[in-house]
Amino acid sequence: MILTAALGLPMLGALALAVSSRWTETTARRCAIVVSVLPVLLLAWAWRQFDPQGALFQFVEEVPWVPSLGMGYRLGVDGIALAVATMSALVFSASIAYPVDTKHQPRQYYAWMLFLQSVSLGVFLALDLLLFYVFFDLSLVGMFFLIGRWGHGQAQPAAFKFFLYTFCGSLLLLLAIIGLYLSVEPHTFDMRVLIEQQPLAGAGMTAGLVFLALMLGFAIKTPVVPVHTWLPQAHVDAPGPVSAILAGVLLKMGTYGIIRIPFAMMAETFSRYALVIALFAVVSILYGAFVALGQRNLKRRIAYTSVNHMGYTVLGIAVAGALIQDAGYARELALVGATVEMVAHGLITGALFLICGSFWQRTEEYDLDSYGGLFRQAPWLTAFAVLASFASLGLPGLAGFVAEFHIFAGTFGVYPWLAVIGVLGILVTAVLFLQMLQKVFFGAMPERWAQFEDLRPVEWGVLAVLSAGFMIIGVAPAFLLTLVEASATLLVGGR
């Protein structure tokens, strides 16, 4: 029941907001914040109850939905899902609490945010392929309306591009899901059965096609170069909190999906193509880093670092799925690293995009060169931006380092040369973040920013929570690692 409550409460909140026509902006906002915090608490409680020595999937709930198709309302989590879901719930609460211009439609804005929180959690908590797909698609609908209605600049074209591009990926996913469904007797969408039976092992051509469709679908969502082109525009034109969700939560659906479906259900096929995937991941790492370095638009720069960071995650997953030798420990390290990277990237990039939102609210300007010397004007803003940037470039003691250390340690054990090339990405990231900080916060301040306000209490409060998250993971990661390792061992070693 706890998982149903975690995704059901925001949905109820969204419905209440949608029909309550009398509420003022303040009431709507307070209600939305309270409702969005509930899933965080519920999932944190589930985290405490989670038994690392227990079965792979825990808190399982099952209600038949369309039994004649083998579809059910099945929920359940392993350590990986629980970690990512808790992070997502937290990023949602932070984004909902972050002040934003709701353009005279506060109820609708908060209702869509809660709706999106509900369906996003659904993606991570689903144990049924079709249910997973249902939530996966609904997240696109929610995002489309949020970008289109509350975005700025070219908001509508950006929303269209986002929806069409990623819908293409999700339909490929649907075909692959049907392929998996048909490959198992009796036909079922139950993820546990599919993970256990590995139905397409040794199926040759069919397995290859299903795998290709799955990977393409998830690669678009992640996004992996070269199918990342929807990302910059959607990010730049979305409002800050929505960008935070897009980067912090929606991108994770791609990598989480890779772990849950092709990695777990088609282990044999995955290992055959692991090197190819790892190569694409390294290209993403380098391409994302270099293109980010070339951006003069603050938000675009951060958007491209997402391509780079998601590249690390994909690299970790690819390494974990490579069945060469019996480097079991290295592969497990890589999978743990990939999961921690998801959590860390969600918190860090969430914070960075919220900071971008603060810039837009104050100045409606993203051009890096137009800024300078804001350090004196806005010390709090500077402090949080510096902290998040350092975390993002992988400074030891912060969450990004823990993740990248695990991933590269694992990669050295399996594909040492790729690790060497991939590490270059970290170097470039360091350059691009330092350069960004230097341009915005240091040097001479242009006259036009003399009235620049520092963060308000709500803003720094939210940023403090997210920063606390990635600092704690950086300093004392044990609570996260035990949870993730439990499932990673089963997923990697169980084969």
Next chain:
Amino acid sequence: MPIGDVLPEISLTLGAVAIVLFASFLRQRQHHWAAVLALLAIGLGAGLTVAQWGGAPRLTFSGVWALDGVALASKLVVLVAGALVVAMSPEWMRTDRRHGEYYALVLFALLGVIMMASASDTMELVLGVLLSSVASYPLAAYHRGWAPALEAGMKYFLIGALTNALLTIGVVVLFGLTGSTGYPDIAQALATDSDRLALTIATACVVLGLTFKLAAFPAHAWMPDVAQGSPVPAAAFLTVIPKVGAAVALARFVSLLPPDVAWRAIVASISVATMTLGNVAALRQADVRRLLGWSSVSQSGYALMAIVVLGVSDQALPALVFFLATYATANLAAFAVVTHLRGRTVLDDYRGLARHAPIAATILIVSLLSLVGIPPLVGFFGKLMLFRVTIEGGYAWLALVAVINTVVSLFYYLRIVAPMMFGSARSTVHVLSGPWASFTMIVAGLLLIVGGLGAEALMVFTDSIRFAR
């Protein structure tokens, strides 16, 4: 004569006759009671159909009339869709001098469609196609004083006359080949050696004849004009209901053919051409009703996918009927909204609708998303079943083509959604006064959501869907 086997059809016929008499003796102001009569006749027909459910599939009336799961299920779909059309009509037709007769025509057209779906005999098929066509032409041109309606009716009639003639020629050739009009005898005669050239000509003629009713390539050209020009409730009828009968009739017909006619390839290519053409043509439309017309063409293409894998995948027929039912609900909901908005059709006029008419806008958005196949709306399950049988039948490439088309279709559906949600309103919204249209719109909208969440209840009907032999 086993009269009991056609009681649903008799109730429709008697209802239509009663309405004609009723309308000729009552004042025009009271003609909306004819809608109640029509609903009663349809309800009675649906009740009698349900009573026939569960019997073994069989042929009756000397083998010309099928009483099997497919016939009964499609009859139910047609009757429910017909009831929705009748229920959205009264306020639209209120000012028309011939308000009452409209419902009689609707009932006769329904009867024709049901005959198409149940025909197990080529002559019966021709009768069904002709009856539904003859009753549909006046529906399309019901507002005879308005040029676009006349144009739509004329186009519909001309294309119909040509393709109906072709259908008849095909049936005659087939009779010459096999010496029989009953489906079981034809199948038997074709299985042994027969003249392949003549058979190909006959097949081509019959398939062409049915593509007209299906609004599939190459006889689709009437659809956008009818959707745009005819009265909106009639457009709702004509874009949805004839398809159901035609698709089932086509499925029955192709399953008679011996494999070397390559009918799978023919149907597959018609399917690809239809969905692609419909979607590409819909892309740049600036008129919502016309856009829905083109989208309706493309949806016929999807439906044909299930016919391609007939006999290869055991779920092909259930998928076909289920998809048609989901498509019918979504399209009727969309047209009910347009009816409620007094036929508002220029895309620009939909700007900001979500602010001023939130319920109508929501239902329109839900119905369009259901047409795309966004879960958990009922349209998703329709598409899921289609993709499933297509992949299972070994036509994964066809499913891929359908996927590409679905992405294309999302673009033009969003072109309606975006101005409604994101645009700022320009004027006040005029709606039809009275409960009928708004009530129908809400019922259809709810069906889309409830049908999706309770898809299992609909699946129950699909278990026994197969042909009588």
